[in-house]
Amino acid sequence: MKTSLILTLVGPDSPGLVSTVAARARAAGGNWLESRMAQLAGQFAGVVLLEVDADKADTLEAALRELEGDGLQVQLQRGSERPAAAQHPVVLDLVGHDRPGIVQDITAVLSRHGVSVETLETACEPGSMNGEPMFRAKARLGVPEGLDLHTVQDDLEALANELMVDLELHDPLQEPPEAVA
Incomplete structure (x- = not known):
């Protein structure tokens, strides 16, 4: 069974930041599905939808939370399973x-x-x-x-x-x- 994980990042922009996020997601078995990213007022802001096997979700969350040590604000939310209205x-x-x-x-x-x-x-x-x-x-x-x-x-x-x-x-x-x- 797969689990959706929504990642929000805000913090100082630096070269390789997106690559670092992608590498952590991949190493934990996550699949990058969608994202929106921008540099706003000198800060990096991004929202990413990841998918991961349910039994690996905690590992992926822990790997992404380690980014907070780099000065990023990291928010994680698991996706809901309820069907969307037509x-x-x-x-x-x-x-x-x-x-x-x-x-x-x-x-x-x-x-x-x-x-x-x-x-x-x-x-x-x-x-x-x-x-x-x-x-x-x-x-x-x-x-x-x-x-x-x-x-x-x-x-x-x-x-x-x-x-x-x-x-x-x-x-x-x-x-x-x-x-x-």
Whole structure:
């Protein structure tokens, strides 16, 4: 039987850090399934999904906890075995002038409709025309089966107008995307 292990790391970045994590996982019989890693504000931050035989999970956890001696904050969580509710994938793309609260405002609408955020990538970068900070977000959403996506889209359209952002909500299984402004 296999066990999922979710590893979160935060700490000083250094060459070879990812290789060290991967080597410890491999040595303990772990299989690296998914990860998201970035250097943020001079620090390394990463989330990794590992899979390991259940009888080797404690060995893998101990090997990964040894990384704390290198100045890393290490969090480990075993995955749950409960089946996920049926969800329909939808992609959300957003761009607009940066301001505090965009993520909270958008996710509040999604939460109200029972839509889960499966992945979220954001960045703040200079605009091409005037150099003003532009906020960009791309999210993969899980929409509960049976939920009318047009209702969610209507609420997002109202918010997009208020926030003055451009927003696209589209089904990756169907094209073309619908622009919301």
